[in-house]
Amino acid sequence: MIIVSEDQSHAFDMTFEINRLRGLANDLEQILNGKKPDERELSNAPLIEDWNFVLRPVGCLTGKVTGHPDITQGEQGVTTEVFAFAPADGYARTLSRYYRLGSPEGAPPDSAP
Numbered sequence: 001m002i003i004v005s006e007d008q009s010h011a012f013d014m015t016f017e018i019n020r021l022r023g024l025a026n027d028l029e030q031i032l033n034g035k036k037p038d039e040r041e042l043s044n045a046p047l048i049e050d051w052n053f054v055l056r057p058v059g060c061l062t063g064k065v066t067g068h069p070d071i072t073q074g075e076q077g078v079t080t081e082v083f084a085f086a087p088a089d090g091y092a093r094t095l096s097r098y099y100r101l102g103s104p105e106g107a108p109p110d111s112a113p
Contacts, residue, residue, distance in 0.1 A: 004088075
């Protein structure tokens, strides 16, 4: 996750993350179109032995959501992974969409950014 700051100190990290996500999207599109990685590509890939598939937590937001296409108005929801978090600017970008940030948990209702 990249925390967006007013001084743009996040720019290097954001460029790295954009390139990494573009690479993932390109590879997924190739797989979708039936192009699997070839022998050359896999020969340069790291080898993982004694592997196991596990889940790990990722940063996300929870809260009462309004205006979401799949969450009932005002219900508690959980976002997909947060990629950019800019509370000073009042937004977050998750894997799926932008969210406007209202008041944080425990804050008086009028304390939105």
